[in-house]
Amino acid sequence: MKKILYIISVFTITGIFTSCNGLLEENPLGLATAESYYATPKGIEDGLKATYSPLRNFYGKEAGFFLTVTGTDMYTNGFGGATNNPDYNNYSQNFLGTSGYVKNIWDNFYVGINQANAVIGRAPQVEGISETERKRIIGEASFLRALYYFHLVQQFGDVHFTLEETQGVETEAKRTPVATVYEQGILxxxxxxxxxxxxxxxxxGQVTKPAAQSLMARVQLTIGNWSEAEKYAQAVISSNVYSLVANFGDLWEIDKELNPEVIWSVQYTDDPLTNSTGNQGHLFFIFDYTLNPALTRDVEYGRAYQRFMPTNYTLNLFDLTKDSRFDGSFQTTWIANTPAVINGAAVAPGDTAIKIVIHPVPDAEQKKVPYWLIDYNNKWVASVTDPLEIGGSNRRQFPSLKKYLDPLRTSVNAVDGRRDFIVLRLAELYLIASEAAFRQGKLAQAAEYINVVRTRAALPGKSAEMQVTEADLSLDFIMDERGRELAGEMHRWYDLKRSGAFLDRLRKYNLDAAVNVKEMHLVRPIPQAQIDRVTNPSDFLQNPGY
Incomplete structure (x- = not known):
């Protein structure tokens, strides 16, 4: 597989120092600076590759998941989330500017922005490249700068905005209105x-025109330009460059990550020298199956950090009689890998060890079967005490999201996953087009777009039953459909904020968050370290309420 190698260029001076009569003499063997290196074709390409690098500190990382997946209607804290970082989901008074994950994405995205500014500012002076190549280099950096700013304004509101490379130390910053960042930067x-x-x-892995059109469609939907959102989404759909994978579940097979549905993904690799900590999504969405006596930790089932547990809303969202996406997204069966005794019966490797069902089961039946039969009684998952019920054993038992499982890791404890992280895929473009058409009153067209996605999701023989009509559509239905298709893919917090349903849905569906969530939580706290380090603090105030 061809992968982009993300390189952060470091400019150093190497020298030999000798002493003579007490004087230190420097004899430099090599000198590389940004001015000299970025002026070369290879240097500017390496600078561009470095602009991609901060994406790996967000996509597939715990910070990014906590700020996009949990604290929504779809996910609450699992055992590990409640133990380690409860405040992001619960919106408690301890969610402050000192919280590490807001600082993580703030710092990394501004590193990316400054690197993009450097490439965009320096590329016009590079000799030895064609104008087509120059435009491509600047175009890729522009896309990445737009993506970094897009995340920042959605997460934090008004942020510091600059399109010029920072060289040296700057100690002043000002918060630019969100609208200005869109109008003068992102768009x-x-x-x-x-x-x-x-x-x-x-x-x-390089950014393309369809990737830029796809991000533009997402941006236009976010700022309420419905016709523009539909136009850009339709441009990608009608290009015929991409197509939906026939079987939804195949999207998440790790040996099928190069497929025609992926428009653009952040690249990870199996090379430990370049993969760093890798895509760690495989850690966070699974429960500790090793509590079962017939299971020991293995590479296939993963290392369970138990950070995120699906809410009742998510568990109730799918019609299992016709929609393949629950089974395509969630693991509900585990096969024994060590001998054990369960409910008085001998269990051998290869036998069923755990089975989760999304309906109630009589206690007597649960005690008769030779495996853990975990059922669902639609009690709030975080209040369940029965260990054989979803949410039981203190948020430990729940269906595990399969989208990030990584059975190709090097060991049972390895955290450095090699799975690429899909940022843009074709199904989302159909959903963007559907919502944009609906908001324009084009109901028939909205239904047509959404039915393409639902047809792919249908179980065999159920395509007709999966079709919806104009009368079925509402903003709630569209949000539900996005949930069914995009569960866990780092969209949901943004979706709730964009839709205007953030507070209502959290108060209705996430009871951990419902007690505390307020209007102020539509933006995150500005990192306290940022406020502390500016020399004009009166121009850089904390978001209200934090």
Whole structure:
């Protein structure tokens, strides 16, 4: 597989120092600076690759998941989340600017922005490249700068905004209104990227024109430009470059990650020298199956951090009689890998050890079967005490999201997953187009878009039953459909905020968050370290309420 190698260029001076009569003489063997290196074709390409690098500190990382997946209607804290980082989900008074994950994404995204600014500012002076290549380099950096700013304004509201490379130390910052960041940064950057990027990438993982169009569709939907959102989504759909994978579950088979549905993904690799801590999504969405006596930790089933547990809303969201996406998204059966005795019966490797069902089961039946039969009684999952019920044993038992499982890790305890993280895929474009059409009153077109996704999701022989009509559509239905399709894919917090249903849905569906969540939580606290380090603190105030 061709992967982009993300390189952070470090400029150093190497020298030999000798002493003579008490004087130190420097004899430099090599000198590399940004001015000299970025002025070369290879240097500017390496600078561009470095602009991708901060994405790996968000996509597939715990900080990114806590700020996009949990604290929503779909996910609450599992045992590990409640133990380690409860405040992101619960919106408690301890969710402050000192919280590590808000600082993590703030710092990393500004590193990415400054690197993009450097590439965009320096590329016009590079000799030895064609104008087509120059536009591509600037176009990729513009896309990435737009993506970093898009996350920042959604997470924090008004943020520091600059399109110029920072060189040296700057100690002043000002909070620029969100609208200005869109108008002067995100939108023109994406327009340039769309005009400058090729339709296909020379190397897998590079940003392309369809990726820029897809992000533009997402941005336009976010700011309420419905016709523009539909236009850009439709441009990708009608390009015929991409197609939905026939079987939804195949999207998450690790040997099928190169597939025609993926428009753009953040690259990870099996090379430990370049993968760093890797895609760690495999850690966070699974429960500790090793509590079962017939199971020991293995590579296939993963290392369970138990951070995120699906809410009742998520468990109730799927019609299991016709929709393949619950089984395609969630693991509900575990096979024994060590001998044991369960309910008085001998269990051998290869036998069923755990089975989760999304309906009630009589206690007597649960005690008769030779495995853990975990049922669901639609009690609030975080209040369940029965160990054979979803949510039981203190948030430990729940269906595990399969989308990030990584059976190709090097060992049972390895955290450095190699799975690419899908950022843009075609199904989302259909859902964007559907919502945008619905908000324009184009109900028939909205139903047509959404039915494409639902047809792919249908169980065999159930396609007709999966179709919806104009009368079935509402914003709630569209949000539900996004939940069914995109569960756990780092969209949900943004979806709730964009839809205007953030407070209502959290208060209704996430009882851990319902007690504390307020209007102020539509933005995160500005990292306290950022406020402390500026020399004009009166121009850089904390978000209200924090």
């Amino acid at each position: 023109p950057d994406l327009e340039f990227a769309i005009a400058s990027l090729p339709a296909t990438a020379a190397a897998y």
